[in-house]
């Protein structure tokens with residue numbers, strides 16, 4: 001139930017494992033440095049056309065190896081090293097590449113970070129003030145752990161006021177956008193980046209798109225992005241991934257995908273409601289997308305690791321995560337993050353969410369007598385001992401049996 005993960009179709013798997021992996025294709029369709037690219041050109045052009053259609057944008061680059069290099073390409077195309085940039089802080093749900101100090105984005109550029117409020121919503125007052133004071137050249141909107149709809153319009157007002165480029169990083173929600181289950185950033189931002197392996201349900205890869213608004217701000221912006229991806233940052237594209245992106249986008253443009261995207265959100269809302277009914281506290285008291293954050297501070301600060309490990313023992317994979325204004329540290333955060341894209345792909349619906357929520361609450365309840373030692377040096381040993389004990393816990397074992405039975409009824413790749 002990690003919200004950034006999903007299960008791809010057999011067609012996407014086949015494309016990834018196809019003979020396209022054997023080829024070198026530096027350059028772009030029709031302008032390659034190698035011969036023998038007739039079919040690679042067709043696949044890449046198909047991926048580009050489908051990306052343009054899916055997002056309603058005039059230009060798309062489908063070559064980035066993954067989300068992080070895609071975002072790096074945006075910096076290369078819009079900024080000089082040392083320029084000021086602004087993004088949502090990592091502990092507030094933002095991504096490493098939006099200016100966090102240990103990432104290239106915080107090393108080569110001067111980052112300014114905005115935050116979310118205790119209620120989980122982005123603090124616009126702060127974002128506007130920081131933009132006015134620091135005049136960033138590039139502003140990011142988008143995150144990896146944000147439970148509300150992204151405020152593209154509001155962030156555009158801030159970016160336009162200070163003349164910044166605005167890039168929407170929709171890695172998590174691109175499938176929801178294509179399926180009509182989340183508003184599109186296309187009318188408001190200059191650039192859109194996305195991974196292709198999260199809600200979009202494609203291969204591990206990424207895309208950078210330039211909007212009409214982006215071309216109006218800078219008619220050369222899309223060419224600059226292309227140059228930033230290759231030769232700026234990468235060599236030969238991964239043609240098997242490009243082909244699989246074309247396949248995934250083809251699937252995402254089908255009417256059934258709209259049902260899938262809306263079901264992800266319905267499932268998330270059902271899961272969130274049921275978790276709260278079972279006594280767990282959620283950041284922002286719910287969700288408007290595919291993910292939610294359980295705030296474990298009513299049990300103890302820094303409790304995420306215990307919930308993660310108890311759920312792992314119960315057969316439910318989640319990740320510990322910071323919550324807004326986390327009283328603990330990013331390595332021992334006070335929450336867990338849960339998402340519905342993968343279980344929705346397996347065909348689960350609202351009745352299953354009710355069951356899963358009950359099981360999650362039961363497993364988390366078994367962690368109540370454990371507490372992170374105040375002494376840092378003792379934490380490793382304590383967590384190790386906890387893992388052993390929780391594996392043998394009768395209630396957790398019971399949940400594990402239930403999870404196994406449920407998964408058996410919603411198999412992956414039937415008949416494979």
Ligand SMILES: *Cc1c(COP(=O)(O)O)cnc(C)c1O
Nearest residue numbers: 066067068095143144169171195
């Ligand atoms: C997942 C993610 C990325 C990076 O993706 P990788 O493929 O892991 O490099 C970038 N931005 C956001 C918001 C993400 O959630």
